[in-house]
Amino acid sequence: MKTRITELLGIQYPIIQGGMAWVAECHLAAAVSEAGGIGLIGAGGAPASFVREQIHKTRELTDKPFGVNIMLMNPEAEGIAEVVAKEGVKVVTTGAGNPGKYMAMWKEAGVKVIPVVASVAMAKMMERAGADAVVAEGTESGGHIGSATTMTLVPQVVDALHIPVVAAGGIADGRGFAAAMMLGAEGVQMGTRFLVAKESIVHDNYKKKVIAAKDIDSEVTGLSHGHPVRQLRNGMTREYLKLEKAGASFEELEQLTLGALRKAVVEGDAVNGTLMAGQIAGLVDREQTCAEMIGEIMDQAGKLLNW
Numbered sequence: 001m002k003t004r005i006t007e008l009l010g011i012q013y014p015i016i017q018g019g020m021a022w023v024a025e026c027h028l029a030a031a032v033s034e035a036g037g038i039g040l041i042g043a044g045g046a047p048a049s050f051v052r053e054q055i056h057k058t059r060e061l062t063d064k065p066f067g068v069n070i071m072l073m074n075p076e077a078e079g080i081a082e083v084v085a086k087e088g089v090k091v092v093t094t095g096a097g098n099p100g101k102y103m104a105m106w107k108e109a110g111v112k113v114i115p116v117v118a119s120v121a122m123a124k125m126m127e128r129a130g131a132d133a134v135v136a137e138g139t140e141s142g143g144h145i146g147s148a149t150t151m152t153l154v155p156q157v158v159d160a161l162h163i164p165v166v167a168a169g170g171i172a173d174g175r176g177f178a179a180a181m182m183l184g185a186e187g188v189q190m191g192t193r194f195l196v197a198k199e200s201i202v203h204d205n206y207k208k209k210v211i212a213a214k215d216i217d218s219e220v221t222g223l224s225h226g227h228p229v230r231q232l233r234n235g236m237t238r239e240y241l242k243l244e245k246a247g248a249s250f251e252e253l254e255q256l257t258l259g260a261l262r263k264a265v266v267e268g269d270a271v272n273g274t275l276m277a278g279q280i281a282g283l284v285d286r287e288q289t290c291a292e293m294i295g296e297i298m299d300q301a302g303k304l305l306n307w
Helices: 004-009 026-034 048-061 077-087 100-108 120-129 150-160 174-182 204-212 235-245 250-257 260-267 279-283 290-304
Strands: 015-017 039-042 066-071 091-095 112-117 134-137 165-168 187-190 218-221 229-232
Touching: 015 026, 015 039, 015 290, 026 039, 026 048, 026 066, 026 290, 039 048, 048 066, 048 077, 066 077, 077 100, 100 112, 112 120, 120 134, 120 150, 134 150, 150 165, 174 187, 174 290, 204 260, 218 235, 235 250, 250 260
Parallel strands: 015 187, 039 066, 066 091, 091 112, 112 134, 134 165, 165 187
Antiparallel strands: 218 229
């Protein structure tokens, strides 16, 4: 399948794996790339040295294009941005900030820049700054979210820009892929589906929670202080929402979630950890390889779109 996204990134299928902190490391990124999409290393809050190491390890596992996702609030964002340029990474996606100050360096190094946006205004700003494409991410997504739904956000961003748009949020199968194409997107980004991949290092306890999730099992914390996060309901979210309702400060609430994502991903603490997952978790019902996932999605989408 050819779209401007496959041409831009030199990939077989216009599927991008979400850059999930703690989850998206070399094994998952390489597996998605090997399967014809493009895998991302999630820098999260990690140091630049870790990202460099992950780039080298990914290159040992695949000769296909892969990328890095940078959370621009990371204190080491500048160092990571430099590593991406020096290592000749194919693509960088960005979140939690404006990547404008790194754009010239990345362009000179031949890095394709695809910021994640949650509004038309941010999408326009990124196009003016020189972005090669954008990921329009709806509120259905897991992790840090905006307020617009994928269904409403994607077509408005498509209409506002000249560069290609990738749809994210609530996509886990060929039906979601086909719907995104009909909205004008030229690719999709998926996180929750890949979280349970056989190549994913996520603890089995976390994977089982996602696989067992129903449509109503995700909820959003942090709305009161402007940092909403979608995750699966557990003991930690119940305590968080109780404190949030009681008017707890941002600092007090942050203490509750400190290290909670690592607890879930690495230690398998499904009670006190942060089980980030999108609303589509209710559709994710089994563990598969990345190749099986992508093959299944593209087969279903192809029938729906009459390829």
